[in-house]
Amino acid sequence: MSATRTTDHVMTILAPEGMLGYGIPVRSMAEGMKRNPHAIAVDAGSTDPGPYYLGAGVPFTNRRAFKRDLAMILEAARERRIPVLVGSAGGGGGTPHLEWTLDVYREICRERGYRFRTAVIGAEVDKDWLKQQIARGRTSPLDLDSPLTAADVDESVCIVAQMGYEPFMRALDMDAEVIIAGRAYDPAPIGALPMRAGFDPGLVIHMGKILECGGAAAYPRHGSDSLLGFVEESSFIVEPPNPDKVCTVASVAAHTLYEKADPSLLHLPGGAIDLSETTFEQINPRQVRVSGTRYVKAPAYTLKLEGVRRVGYRTLAIAGVRDPILISQIDAYLENIRQRVAETYPDGYRLIFHVYGRDGVMGRLEQVKEIRSHEIGLVIEVVADDPDTSAAVLALARSAGLHVTYPGRKAIAGNLAFPFSPSDIKAGEVYEFNIHHLVVVDDPLELFPIEIVET
């Protein structure tokens, strides 16, 4: 295996897509493999789809699509005897997400007769351990103002920590051919092999930050696609294997901004990269060279924690309003529904109206106060502690919404147009992020058990 080729002047990594399961273009994969990558690495997770997936222990990608992509990667890697690294397995990167990923992985191996030396790296955080760290003053808030409390930990249904490069590098030391890891810093699987081979950490990390979103750093930016990274001694080059796309200084530099609060200093487990001296250079129409990014080691090794708590069960109904008399007094109408519901169910739930055509998209950030549309869309949402209460309150809100009267009403048969029968949709458990904090650790490996399994 090529994992320890430290004398290479260039190390090539193929990121076949930005999210495992979003669909690898066949041609991009084939073109990418022609460039003889030393590893195939892919990020499989994010907090972007919201808190539900971590809480419910389910992936946000479709199983069939995920299986197709993973099988494509394994087939290519097997042919070339190069390692495969997957980070944030199953989306949330907790234990159920890891198990889901392994189930798909084993199914592929069984069907195709593949055998890989496989490392599985857990990322779920033990609650007692975390409470001890709170007591020791080792946790701190990230974007929230409030410090982490033992109550937050107890309320959380799933807590993960984002692993850094070290667990992947250790798994490579253990001669793993396939590494399937729980929640990880997105660029870590992409950079683990070059990091271990001794390439400059600032360059390796920055290259990983660009590759972790796959072809998103190439134009035209549409669809899921692949990206190649070539790291050298004092720079790295990125290039899309898709011949119809190009990397430009603008596409690569703009991607460095993406989803980041401050592009000049990007934090990661154990340190940060400083982009204040970074330069982007167009070396030919399809490739951009990046240099000057510096790694800054942090005084303490910190990990990012993510956790969610369950807040109840959701039921919702979708309806439209076309009547201008009603639209002109929509707030009073909604308040009337709220009061009707409260007469029967005084408390123990949240009733929320999403008013599309007014502020359904921006909520309290919306500064356009008047309704300019001839119709509005309503999503009536109820969240309660148990599914039956949620359904009962929503049913009453929906029927009250259909039939309450209002001044000047002409359309006495009903106020709402429902597109669906049944109108009431059970949307299941509702979660919210309640942990988004940092914890200091002595050993970058201590939270992430590595197990070698045979397939």
Added chain:
Amino acid sequence: MRRTIGEIAAFVTSKNAGPFLLTLDIVFPDRATYERFKALKALDPVTIAGLYGVMAEDVLKIIEFDPAYAVKITLRRPLGSGALGESDVYGAQQHVPLMEHAVSWEDT
């Protein structure tokens, strides 16, 4: 005359930066446009706060990023991504007040 940021920039976009922050990127088509925009000093926390109806202290950062010809603004989200009553899990449709904000701009 006045032009909107959307008319001047190549991209104006919003996205989560983690579940509790919203980040807005303005990317200019070339260095000259970017430098002209920077020289206007048109964006400060009070202006941004006015566009979004939030407090100026919730506008956490306004950063000029020369390598990308970009200006980046980071706000605290009123509600975390996916929290009850929240309306944009990915934060991808919160760019319009910034895009429609007009600044003093003479066409060259």
